[in-house]
Amino acid sequence: GAGVSQSPSNKVTEKGKDVELRCDPISGHTALYWYRQSLGQGLEFLIYFQGNSAPDKSGLPSDRFSAERTGGSVSTLTIQRTQQEDSAVYLCASSSFRDTQYFGPGTRLTVL
Amino acid sequence: AQSVSQHNHHVILSEAASLELGCNYSYGGTVNLFWYVQYPGQHLQLLLKYFSGDPLVKGIKGFEAEFIKSKFSFNLRKPSVQWSDTAEYFCALVSTGGGNKLTFGTGTQLKVEL
Numbered sequence: 001g002a003g004v005s006q007s008p009s010n011k012v013t014e015k016g017k018d019v020e021l022r023c024d025p026i027s028g029h030t031a032l033y034w035y036r037q038s039l040g041q042g043l044e045f046l047i048y049f050q051g052n053s054a055p056d057k058s059g060l061p062s063d064r065f066s067a068e069r070t071g072g073s074v075s076t077l078t079i080q081r082t083q084q085e086d087s088a089v090y091l092c093a094s095s096s097f098r099d100t101q102y103f104g105p106g107t108r109l110t111v112l
Numbered sequence: 113a114q115s116v117s118q119h120n121h122h123v124i125l126s127e128a129a130s131l132e133l134g135c136n137y138s139y140g141g142t143v144n145l146f147w148y149v150q151y152p153g154q155h156l157q158l159l160l161k162y163f164s165g166d167p168l169v170k171g172i173k174g175f176e177a178e179f180i181k182s183k184f185s186f187n188l189r190k191p192s193v194q195w196s197d198t199a200e201y202f203c204a205l206v207s208t209g210g211g212n213k214l215t216f217g218t219g220t221q222l223k224v225e226l
Contacts, residue, residue, distance in 0.1 A: 031212060033212075033213065033214075035214070042216060042217075042218045042219065043202065043204075043214075043216035043219075044216075045213040045214060045215070048211055048212065048213050050211070050212070056211050056213065058213075059213070091155075091156065093156075093214075095212065097212075098206075098212050099212075100146070100158055100161055101212070101214060102158070103148075103155050103156040103157070104155060105154075105155040106155060
């Protein structure tokens with residue numbers, strides 16, 4: 001079946017602009033996760049949605065980062081007023097409740 | 113808070129050599145453990161996982177890992193590597209008391225030479 005998809009695959013933006021990154025999880029998966037992969041920090045957890053529960057936002061690095069999940073499916077990660085240190089690959093994953101996470105191809109964000 | 117340590121950052125092997133990548137974790141409670149692999153230009157894929165039961169788990173492509181609770185370790189092994197195993201390998205855990213978010217190690221870059 002279809003895996004996790006993310007768009008865009010690449011995004012180049014100027015410092016100070018807002019960006020939106022999209023994730024389509026595997027159909028039927030109740031949990032959705034965002035991670036960030038960067039050279040200096042490795043793979044870091046950002047935020048986690050499980051069903052209708054309040055999201056776990058404990059990994060968001062600043063209040064410029066936010067995410068929403070509409071209708072229990074698609075999720076959008078928004079970064080406001082981007083900074084150069086936000087440059088990274090943003091990964092989305094989905095899973096059944098407390099089960100193995102399957103990752104998408106990521107969005108490579110470059111902030112100039 | 114939990115953490116994962118991978119001791120080898122870069123490993124270079126010849127084809128047919130045996131592989132063992134170290135992974136240790138720090139957490140006092142119950143954990144689920146994973147190895148993910150990222151081939152060049154591809155996304156993260158699950159190699160194998162341990163949730164409970166037999167501590168020796170087998171994954172795809174001939175990989176296996178052994179959970180040793182007393183050593184807080186989950187080392188990855190393969191008896192004979194192939195050139196196509198060239199990739200970055202990540203050990204990760206989920207603590208059963210901390211939601212289902214993954215904590216990753218820093219990764220091991222494996223290069224297999226012909």
